[in-house]
Amino acid sequence: MRIVQFRKVPPPPIICDLGGLRYAIQFDESLSIPSGIKYVSNTPTILLNPNLLKQFSPITQQFMCGHELGHLVRRHRLGTCSAEYEDDADYYGLVHVFERGFLNDSNVSTLVHEVATFPPSDAATSCYYTGPERARRLWCRYLRLTGRC
Numbered sequence: 368m369r370i371v372q373f374r375k376v377p378p379p380p381i382i383c384d385l386g387g388l389r390y391a392i393q394f395d396e397s398l399s400i401p402s403g404i405k406y407v408s409n410t411p412t413i414l415l416n417p418n419l420l421k422q423f424s425p426i427t428q429q430f431m432c433g434h435e436l437g438h439l440v441r442r443h444r445l446g447t448c449s450a451e452y453e454d455d456a457d458y459y460g461l462v463h464v465f466e467r468g469f470l471n472d473s474n475v476s477t478l479v480h481e482v483a484t485f486p487p488s489d490a491a492t493s494c495y496y497t498g499p500e501r502a503r504r505l506w507c508r509y510l511r512l513t514g515r516c
C-alpha cells in the first residue's frame with residue numbers, strides 16, 4: 368500500500384480595499400506569532416495564525432487584528448522595529464474595537480490581562496514594550512476614551 372501525504376496548502380489571500388488602501392489578509396499556520404504584517408508580492412499583508420489566535424479571547428483577537436490594521440492605516444514603515452509604531456498600532460487597535468462598541472469594562476479587563484501575559488520580546492523583536500507595560504498603556508487609554516481619566 369502506498370501512503371500519500373498531502374501538503375497542506377494555505378488558502379489564497381483575501382484582498383481588501385479600505386478606501387483605496389489595498390492590502391491582503393493571509394492565514395498562515397506556520398507563523399510563529401498570532402498575527403503580523405509584512406509585504407507579500409509587494410502587497411501589505413496581514414498574516415494571521417488561527418491556531419495561535421484562538422488561544423486568546425474574542426476581544427483580544429479583535430484587538431490584534433485592529434493592531435495590524437493600525438500599522439497600515441497609520442502608514443507605518445513595515446519591517447521597521449519601532450516601539451513608537453507598535454504603541455501607535457496598539458492605540459489604533461484599542462480605538463478600533465472601542466468605536467465599534469465591542470469594548471466594555473468587563474472585556475477590557477480580559478484584554479488587558481491577556482496583553483499583560485504576552486511573552487517578553489526577544490532580542491530580535493525588542494521593538495515592543497513589555498506585556499505589562501502595553502497592558503498599562505491600554506488600560507489608561509481605555510479610561511481616557513471613556514472619560515474617566
Ligand SMILES: [Zn+2]
Pocket residue numbers: 434435438452453456
Ligand atoms: Zn505590530
